[in-house]
Amino acid sequence: MKLIFLGSGSAFTVGADNFQSNMIIETQTGKKLLLDCGSDIRFSLHALSLSYLDITDIYISHLHSDHVGGLEYIGFSSKFDPRCEKPIIYCSKDIASLLWNNTLSGGMMSIEGDLANLDTYFQLYKIELNGYFTWEGIEFKLVKVNHVHNSYYLMPSYGLFFEITGQKVFITTDTKLSLETNGEYYQQADLIFHDCETSIFHTPVHPSYDDLITLPSEIKQKMWLYGYQPGKLPNAEKDGFLGFVKRGQIFDFSEALISVKS
Template sequence: MKLIFLGSGSAFTVGADNFQSNMLLVSEEGHKLLIDCGSDIRFSLHTAGFSHLDITDIYISHLHTDHAGGLEYIGFATKFDPRCDKPNLYLSSALSNELWERTLSGGMRHIEGEIVDINSFFEVKKVEPNNSFYWQEIEFKPIKVVHINNGYYIMPSFGLFFEVDKVKVFVTTDTQLCLEQLEEFYEQAEIIFQDCETSSFPTKVHAHYNQLLKLPEAIKRKMWLYGYQPGALPDAKKDGFCGFVKRGEIFEFSDFLSTSASLKSAKL
């Protein structure tokens, strides 16, 4: 099993050097799970040698456009291509109604001759609170994270925890640094892919590099950083992290070395 970073940048990353932080998990048999589907997905897929034909299963962590804005493209492309079946769409039940009503329906509701809904484009697999979903016999547990708290409620947003090739993996997706809430997953995981802002003007809705620096060394040395802004990056390896993920980087979980808590990667 391998994880391909179609992009490793922030929401507003521009240009072909990097794309939004969407990932593709690929099984030995070639089955693919897209983890988030941002607005530049048609470009990042093409750059990596894929297309809508490869997208049969999708997980959505939350409803920001860099994570869900590409669903309109995937939905239309697969619906009107006779070679495609409806993709399976996995997401928390807390997101399912708002995804259609507040994110997709404006552009997708009307097609020639009929009015449609989300089930016209996707096989929706709602994940109830504290439950998991299964893909290729692997259990994926959505982990509630704190991305945005507007003072009245916390925006529903979920990372992923799963085990593949006997390696426990935690993908935070977008989150503030909430050590008390996430510490058990940091400790359980053997590799962590961590949302990391590098902006000179922190937004407070992502874990910033300067905050992550203060994490215990045992956590940092199994942590890869992604979701960063364009520009010069700190020396993450010198600071005790595994490093910054680059666009097109491939992580082969079968190559994981538990003795050093490191993971080999290759460039696409």
């Protein structure tokens, strides 16, 4: 089992050297689960000699365009290619209720001779509150994260916690640093993939490198950083982290000892 970073950049990363932080989990048989499907997806897949033909299962963490903006490409391409079956989308029930009406319908509702809906393009698997989904024998628990609060309510957004070959993995997707609510996952995980802002202009919806550097060493030493802005990066290894993930980097979980390939 492998975790492959199609990109490791922020939502607004530009340039051919990196893409948005979408990932693929791939089994030894070649089955693939896409973790988020941002607007860069057709380019980031192509850079690794992949395409929509390789995408049959998709997890969606939340509704920002760097996580869902590529679903139109996957949906249209799969529907009108007779080689494809409908891809499966896994997402939390509260996100599922918004995905079509708030995000996809404007561009995908009208097709020649008919009005389409989400079922036209995808099979939808809705995950209950505090629930999980199972894919290829792996149980993926949804972790509610604190990404954006608009003063009325918390935008639905979910990280993933799962176990592969005895290794417990926490992928934050997008979150503020919220140890008071999700500290148990930081403690339980053997490996953490955490979004990290490196811009000098910090936003309030992601942790900055300066935030993360204050974490206890026992957490930092199992943490890889992604979702960063272009430019010179701090020396993460010197500061106690495992490092910054690079585009195309592969984490191989086929054995108990994880191997990393660039």
